[in-house]
Amino acid sequence: MTGGELTLGAVLARLEEREREISAQAEAMREQITQLTARLDELDRAAEEVRITRKTLLGLPDPQPSAPPAPKLPDHPAYQQITAVFNAADHPLRARQVCEAMDLPVAPNNINNVRLKLKRLADRGILAETEPGLFTRPRPQSPGNQPYRARAR
Known part of the structure; x- marks a missing residue:
């Protein structure tokens, strides 16, 4: 090798x-x-x-929105009487009808005072003004349930 x-x-x-x-x-x-x-x-x-x-x-499940705090009723006893009238009513009322239900004399001054109180309650969400001068208890809204609106034709 x-x-x-x-x-x-x-x-x-x-x-x-x-x-x-x-x-x-x-x-x-x-x-x-x-x-x-x-x-x-x-x-x-x-x-x-x-x-x-x-x-x-x-x-x-989808979280439910928290309920807004209940609107505070003004302290004056007239507001308590007005809400009692609407709690007993099953239809919308006008200021004149509320005066009659509260046994107030149907006088322009009384009707105007009640109308102002109704508007204050509507502003706070305690009542709803469905059309000018016509008030009712607001209906509770379920989530996703929008108020009915008629279609324009």
């Missing part, structure tokens, strides 16, 4: 060295795969938690 030739022992030694290198690389790759698999499992769990949270939130 000449100096450039490899002996069987040298070839075997090189193969053994190459096998160790490949084994070391394979072991390093296995370790990376183990780490990546663990990270992938973490991401899958996080994604599943997000899906469950979204499904739970979508299943919740």
Whole structure:
């Protein structure tokens, strides 16, 4: 054998060295795969938690708006009498009808005073003025239920 030739022992030694290198690389790759698999499992769990949270939130009922505080009735006893008249009434009333129900003399001064009180109660939301001079108790609005409006023809 000449100096450039490899002996069987040298070839075997090189193969053994190459096998160790490949084994070391394979072991390093296995370790990376183990780490990546663990990270992938973490991401899958996080994604599943997000899906469950979204499904739970979508299943919740829509929050109802909080009811506004009840309007405060003025202290004057006439306002209490007027609200008592409307609590007993089953239809809208005019100032003259309220005067009659309160046993007040039907005089222009009394009608005007009652009309002013009715307007104050309407401004506070205790009564509703459905058309000029016609008052009633406001109907409670359910969410999404808008008052009826006739279409223009």
